[in-house]
Amino acid sequence: MVQSVSSSSTAMNVYEVTGDVKTAMTVQMMQEIQQSQQIAGSIIQDTAEISQEAMAAYQAEG
Numbered sequence: 001m002v003q004s005v006s007s008s009s010t011a012m013n014v015y016e017v018t019g020d021v022k023t024a025m026t027v028q029m030m031q032e033i034q035q036s037q038q039i040a041g042s043i044i045q046d047t048a049e050i051s052q053e054a055m056a057a058y059q060a061e062g
Contacts, residue, residue, distance in 0.1 A: 017025075
């Protein structure tokens with residue numbers, strides 16, 4: 001028989017998370033957001049550089 005998570009006596013209630021755990025989770029989430037923004041920024045910068053190189057090559061041909 002499959003026991004649902006909500007009926008499990010060992011299931012952690014999200015409302016029972018301690019302040020320390022909430023703080024750690026918030027810090028981790030903020031670090032992940034910052035990393036995601038850095039990656040997105042790198043992709044945008046790389047795309048701009050590639051576009052500039054492509055435009056320079058196109059103009060050199062014409």
